[in-house]
Amino acid sequence: MTAQGLLLVISGPSGAGKGTVCRVLMSRQPQVRYSVSATTRPPRTGEVEGVHYYFKTQEQFEAMIAQDKLIEWAKVYDNYYGTPKEPVMEALRSGRDIILEIDIQGAFQVKEKYPEGVYVFIAPPSLEELRRRIEGRATDATEVIAKRMKAAAGELDQAGKYDYIIVNDTVETAALKLEAIVTAEKCRASRLSSLKPY
Numbered sequence: 098m099t100a101q102g103l104l105l106v107i108s109g110p111s112g113a114g115k116g117t118v119c120r121v122l123m124s125r126q127p128q129v130r131y132s133v134s135a136t137t138r139p140p141r142t143g144e145v146e147g148v149h150y151y152f153k154t155q156e157q158f159e160a161m162i163a164q165d166k167l168i169e170w171a172k173v174y175d176n177y178y179g180t181p182k183e184p185v186m187e188a189l190r191s192g193r194d195i196i197l198e199i200d201i202q203g204a205f206q207v208k209e210k211y212p213e214g215v216y217v218f219i220a221p222p223s224l225e226e227l228r229r230r231i232e233g234r235a236t237d238a239t240e241v242i243a244k245r246m247k248a249a250a251g252e253l254d255q256a257g258k259y260d261y262i263i264v265n266d267t268v269e270t271a272a273l274k275l276e277a278i279v280t281a282e283k284c285r286a287s288r289l290s291s292l293k294p295y
């Protein structure tokens with residue numbers, strides 16, 4: 098019986114806690130890899146090239162699109178973001194689980210190509226709490242926060258198109274739910290290539 102790697106796609110409004118919850122999952126399930134995206138957004142304080150993102154100029158990013166090096170890409174809040182193809186392909190080829198933390202436009206592109214992926218939407222308990230979290234993170238300028246809050250309501254309207262919705266009320270319960278989803282999805286009969294114990 099061979100288990101295939103899981104392609105786990107996580108979306109949700111900026112500030113909902115996707116990064117926080119994914120980090121807890123990866124600390125508990127170290128076999129899960131993180132797909133490092135490329136972006137034209139400038140690095141925030143503390144962000145490290147190749148760990149949080151591959152930081153690109155617009156020209157470099159457009160060259161990656163032209164060379165078909167991205168599984169998906171989208172313009173989010175005025176910057177390009179995209180998922181490099183090769184690391185994802187390599188993880189799936191070798192049976193490893195991989196998380197893509199990407200926006201809704203990107204998630205729908207990936208779903209077209211990989212319907213067998215697992216699509217999880219992380220929602221904040223309320224828009225007020227979302228604002229508190231974005232402001233509390235203290236990484237974005239006022240006009241950037243306003244753009245992200247404006248986009249959030251539209252993003253929440255799309256949550257029903259995902260396989261699972263996790264309301265991130267506390268980090269601990271949200272991480273437990275994500276872990277439960279991974280555990281259950283790995284037991285899906287359709288992911289286990291053969292089951293012949295006798």
Ligand code: ADP
Pocket residue numbers: 109110111112113114115116117118230231233234265266267268269
């Ligand atoms: P995202 O990756 O969705 O943009 P982050 O993981 O950066 O969001 O979280 C945004 C902010 O909210 C961070 O400061 C984080 O510590 C905080 N946060 C995340 N989850 C929770 C939670 N359940 N309760 C309170 N604060 C949270």
Ligand code: 5GP
Pocket residue numbers: 108109110111134135138169170171173178179180198199200201202203204
């Ligand atoms: P941030 O600037 O806060 O890191 O990310 C902004 C938004 O871009 C988030 O919704 C995040 O999920 C999304 N994002 C990050 N990487 C990618 C990617 O590779 N592709 C797409 N489509 N969206 C991404």
